[in-house]
Amino acid sequence: MKNTKRLYYLIGLVVLALLVWMMRDTFTQPGTDDLKMDFREVAAYRNENNTGPIKRVYAVVVSDSLWHEMEQYGKFMPHTKYGNTQVYFFTDEAHAPKKLNAEEPYFEESLYEYCIGRYEKKAMGQEGFVKYPFR
Template identity: 80%
Template sequence: MKNTKKLYYLIGILVLVLLVWMVNDTFTQPGVDDLEMEFQEVAVYRNENNTGPIKRIYAVVVSDTLWHEMEQYGKLMPHTKYGNTQVYFFEDIANAPEKINAQSPYFDASLNPFCIGKYEKKAMGEEHFSKYPFR
């Protein structure tokens, strides 16, 4: 009887430790706020299709050209299985698109020289980041 009581206490403590660990891990996930650069979304497109592939396209103004940070930002953006997520990075809000179209080209081609980076996550999870994608 006494050993059974100790076993229950041990299991209870183990469950409590695991619960605290999972809750802590849930609330300390990395996010956009943890990145060094400042990011400002200026235009977003998401198709209305909720049953098939979801297409997300973002135009983002960045405060610097830290390539690794831009790639990390892209990885943190929402992505749906079999969907496509694209993030276009610009240095200046005056030279960034105000609206994104559903079909390619997604924004005015006159803004292509001002695009400093592009992150894309394709349908099967393939990721690609390119510097100056329109040069």
């Protein structure tokens, strides 16, 4: 009887430890707040197609040109299987698009020279980051 009670306490302790570990892991996931740069989304587009491929396009103003941080930000953006997510990075809000279009060109061609980076995640999960995509 005494050994059975110890076994129950041991099992309970293991279950409690696993729960604490899972909860800690759940609430400490990395996100955009953990990045060193400031990111401000100024425009976004998402098509209304919920049965087929979902296209997402974002225009983001950044505080610096840390390429790795921009790529990480792109990886944190939502993506749907068979969909396409594109993030365009700009350094100045005055030279960033206020509205994005459904088809290319997603924003005015006069703003191309101010775009410093583009992150894209394609339909089957292929990722790519391009510095100065319009030069």
